[in-house]
Amino acid sequence: MNRTITTLGVTAITVGTVVVSTASSSGPNATQQREQALVRSAVNSLTHRSVMAGTASKRGPRGPRGLRGPTGARGSTGSTGSTGPTGPAGPAGANGAAGAAGPAGAPGANGGFTAANISEYQGGDTFLCGTSSGACAVGSSVAFCPSGQVAISGGWDAPGGSPPVSATVGYDQPVAGNGLSGWEIIMASTTSDGTQDFAAVANCAG
Numbered sequence: 001m002n003r004t005i006t007t008l009g010v011t012a013i014t015v016g017t018v019v020v021s022t023a024s025s026s027g028p029n030a031t032q033q034r035e036q037a038l039v040r041s042a043v044n045s046l047t048h049r050s051v052m053a054g055t056a057s058k059r060g061p062r063g064p065r066g067l068r069g070p071t072g073a074r075g076s077t078g079s080t081g082s083t084g085p086t087g088p089a090g091p092a093g094a095n096g097a098a099g100a101a102g103p104a105g106a107p108g109a110n111g112g113f114t115a116a117n118i119s120e121y122q123g124g125d126t127f128l129c130g131t132s133s134g135a136c137a138v139g140s141s142v143a144f145c146p147s148g149q150v151a152i153s154g155g156w157d158a159p160g161g162s163p164p165v166s167a168t169v170g171y172d173q174p175v176a177g178n179g180l181s182g183w184e185i186i187m188a189s190t191t192s193d194g195t196q197d198f199a200a201v202a203n204c205a206g
Contacts, residue, residue, distance in 0.1 A: 149206030154183025
């Protein structure tokens with residue numbers, strides 16, 4: 001709302017929302033002086049509030065960012081946390097490369113070989129016919145040692161009671177078969193008739 005303060009005069013002054021008329025006569029009296037003082041006070045008050053309001057409504061520009069402060073001191077070490085649960089087993093790794101061969105072992109103690117270590121084993125009995133009877137005039141017999149033993153010598157016997165006195169020995173040597181060591185005898189009859197028998201014998205050690 002506009003307020004108007006009028007004094008004896010013709011000159012008007014408008015400040016903000018206040019309109020003031022002042023006198024232009026030859027000189028103010030005491031009443032006029034008091035009114036003029038009130039007007040000046042009101043004008044000054046309104047002017048001051050207008051200036052303050054204008055200043056408060058205008059925000060200044062933002063200043064530049066300050067420098068970064070120094071790094072703070074390192075904090076103390078925290079307490080150790082609780083142990084977590086055991087994870088699942090991982091997959092099996094690939095087989096490693098074969099290791100180098102180990103050194104040779106020390107020589108073993110000398111064995112004790114005696115006659116008590118030798119055993120005799122006999123093969124099947126073979127019968128020889130006379131030369132006039134054909135292929136049966138030649139026969140063979142093999143005696144094998146038990147597993148783990150070796151034939152060191154051999155020969156023959158006549159378990160049937162008819163030793164080959166009329167025959168020649170074609171083979172009399174050690175043999176091996178099916179992982180076993182043995183002795184073989186091959187004979188041929190030299191008589192035209194009669195029967196003879198023989199069986200291979202193996203002397204085995206082990």
